[in-house]
Amino acid sequence: MTAQTGTWAIYGYFFSRASAWFFLKVDITKVWSDQLSSIECNYLPGGDGSPKASGEVFLMIGARADDKVHLKANATIEPNEPGVRSKVLFCLAKIDPAHPADLGAMTLEAGTSTVDAAGKVTLVSSGFSIDFHVFLAGIDENGDGQLSKDEVCLISDHRLRLVGQARYNSSLVIGTGIRDGFDALGFSQAADNMSEFLSPRIEGTYTPVEISANDDRLEHRVGLKLSSGCVDATAQEVVIGATSEGAMDVVYSYTLADHINSSLDTKRAEVAAFFADPANAGEESYIGSVAVAGTVDYGDHAALDAAAWLAFGKAVVDATCFFRVNRTTGKIDLASISGQQTDLYDWDYSIAGTDQPFACLQAGFPTLGDAGRVYKNRVELSHDVPTVIGHDMTP
């Protein structure tokens, strides 16, 4: 009558029924959030969003308006008989991070579960927290409707972090405080971006765009009004114009300058060849362009680029730098950039600190409140780039 130990796939449980002994084996192949009813977009394995900074793999899930966590899972149960299935229960358990596989150190959460003949599990848990949780399965041998530790036959390795109304509300207080702090410190774009996240513009007042749960920039597959196709077609794109202060924060950043300089370096040989060509002997300058594309991480210069770092974090630049090289000095004496920077405004819970309350808000949208909605932002870039003036282009 003891839960077997080992990897989750070979857990089992001996039990007796009608004078016969059975070996129950339960396997969970997939777990998904049912926060948005019947929307199977936020799941494990493979559907938890972009890789987390910490390397952890887990689902962020918000409670529904009833302040309960709704989950679904695919399970295989052997023997798959109605009499057995009716006694198989599932629940969530908080793990002890120091002993993640130790059943004895887990806290089993209250909830209800059902499983149908096809093995689809429906679990509603009234007990949960932001701490790591796992799925447990077992047989309700004593018939009390709840799993106890000695009835457990499966500890799944699907990890979950769960957000209820209280945490959502406290995260909103924290978020508002941080936004006000940004305001007071003069990080205006960071404050604006956060305001949009905390108090999203009302649908119908903007031209909607789509954000897919499959967007590989999305940190967690939450914070969106997803359809069954895993797309939010009512999302918003906030455009930060080329003459805005937010665009200036980008254009004047050391981070972007580094990227442009790296791109410029690919043109050194071309520039040298131009000046060496006798046909260009009369030319005092080389004028050219180079693509500046890829991910920029303002955390690379989080102090010097604090305004851009707090506003955007990481973003993708797709632009062209137009430049002029002076023959005498071999250095850039004129440069401008044209293009855009795009980003999803979302948060990774696995980054300790400020990111966590915002990730909790994101998880709670839309069931626990309006705050926490993910949106796109696009910074238009069309400006001189004085930060790369003087960059050496000699081979």
Added chain:
Amino acid sequence: MKIVRLSVILIMLLCCLAEAGGTSDGSVLPVAKQLDKEDAQGMLVALKDGGIAPAALVGDEAPKEVLGAMFQMIIRKLRAERDKAKSRQFEGDTYGKTLAEWAEYLQQTNSYASLLLQDVVKRCSIELSAARILRKDQGVNQDNQPTTWNLAPEAVLALARQAGWRPQSMQHASIRQASEVVWASFGHTNIVDGYIGLVDVLAGGVVFQAMTTSKLMEHPDRVALCLRMLNTEQMRVCSLEVLRKFVRNGGNVDRVELADTTYFYRIVPVEECSRLGFEPLAKSRSGPGDLLLVLGKPGHDGDGPAWMRQALE
């Protein structure tokens, strides 16, 4: 006579407190009530005439009850004085003089509570300066700002000392160096872009929520207070100067917006803004955001500058 009587009462109270090693709220209240009848200027005169140093009221060694009562009273006085001045659109010199005198008085001690009060007074003076600049008052310019308002590195270092740090060759520290000592003395030692601890502090986020005066007094947080003092100094050095240049160049503040900075940079060119940085916070340039910041628009939560709400909350 009334002022002298109040001073004597207060000194006697403090002596009693010193002998008794403390007191209940009940014994402070009568004195507090007496002083409460004075306005900010009257209270300051009473304290000075009574020879009462700020350390006795808001110093680190002041009895807790006296500290709490006096801190709240000074804030109340300043708030009342500010409301009165604001209702007069900050016309006249009295308010500015009162603020300067309070600043000089409080600067006699760099205790935690005194530094916090100094910051409140300084924010009030920045608000006043901004109003005077907008009104194009003669004589309000960076050059003749009294040194009273400069943030002294020693004041910043005091926060580290309160955490147990003992100075070594820091006589000529800059504000940036002093603030890095504060960050480091509270365990923020990560170096980014050559700045020790600054990014740790900004990334912590929680510090932003702790920056209102009431929270800082209720739950002393020297990192948050240091950040707030730097924030205030940044407004004095960058925001006021940007506003001054902008107004002097004929700019109309109502036309400044963050979504389109074309107009702003036509009035104050980017090159000029690039000379208005604030090194302790790694700020390499100023811009329209600094101007709007000091004027308190656009705020995300109600009207008025967010930093003044922080100061008087």
